[in-house]
Amino acid sequence: MHLSHQKEEQEPAPAKRSSARIWNILTVLILVTLVCVLSYFVILFLNPNSSLNPFPPGTLNPALLPPTVTVTPRHTLVPTWTPTSMPQAGVETPIPTLVAGPVLRQEVIPTEKPAVMVEPADEYAFELQQGSPSLITASQFHQTASCDWMGVAGQATSLNGEAVRGLFVELGGALTGAESVENLAMTGLAPQYGFGGFEITIANQLIPSEGTLWIQLLDQQNLPLSDRIYFNTYEDCQKNLVIIYFNQVR
Structure with a gap:
């Protein structure tokens, strides 16, 4: 069990x-x-x-896609045909030879020097006024002046056309058959030519010269404010005073 x-x-x-x-x-x-x-x-x-x-994503409609940009040239350059000379067989190319001949020389005819010559320089504050220099008789400003005196005079004006005083005016150069000429004046000391007027005596006789004398504006430190302005003098009582005006341009 x-x-x-x-x-x-x-x-x-x-x-x-x-x-x-x-x-x-x-x-x-x-x-x-x-x-x-x-x-x-x-x-x-x-x-x-x-x-x-079973549910694949839908394909993009091509119409909705932005068009692609195709760059097309505006002008198509067509190559030009350039004719080239082909050497001919059996023909020799002659070599040019130099033949001596008469040499022509161009005759340079001297021209008369201008009454005013300005030295090339950098930009200056004062430039020569248009129409300067001018030649007059000294008796217009000096009634008692005789014919045995000649000088140079003028005035300096600012950008606003006002007279400029206190600038130095240097006279330099040489006269024909004489020693060098050196003199110094200041604008504002000859008011008969304007409030910025100056006057410098060149000589006590009439001596002709051609581009050998010059004047130049200087500041208080003797630094140039203008180019050297060359001028002529004449043995003529009607041209014994040279008038030169300076205008400030910058």
Whole structure:
């Protein structure tokens, strides 16, 4: 009796083992299914246009795309044909030879020097007024002046046309057959020529000269304010006073 009872208790064991196998199989199937589903979504994510996608994305309408810009040249340069000389066979090209001939020399005819010569220089504050210099008789400003005196006079004006006083006027150069001439005056000391007037005596006799005398404006530090203005003198009582006006330009 005891043995038969033990056999009855041991009979349910095969049923428990079969149920465990079923759960193991189901677990494996679920894992395989999850792996397949994940792989499917990864494929769709990486390639939305895959044939596995039941809802592929729509294609863009070409009409909605912006047109591409094509650069076309405005002018087409057509190569021009340039004729070239082809050497002929058997014909030698003569080499030109130099033949000595008379050399023509152009004769330069000297022209008369201008009455005024301005030295090329940098930009100065004062320039020569148009129409200067002019030659007049000294008796217009000095009624008692004799014919044995000659000089140079004028005036300096500012940008506004007002007289400028206190500038030095230097006379330099040389007269024909005489020693060098050096003299200094100041604007404003000869009011008969204007409030910025000056006057310098050249000589106490009439001596003709041609471009050997000059005057120049200087500031209080003896720095040039104008070019050297060269002028001529004449042995003529009607031209014994040279008038030169300076205008400020900057």
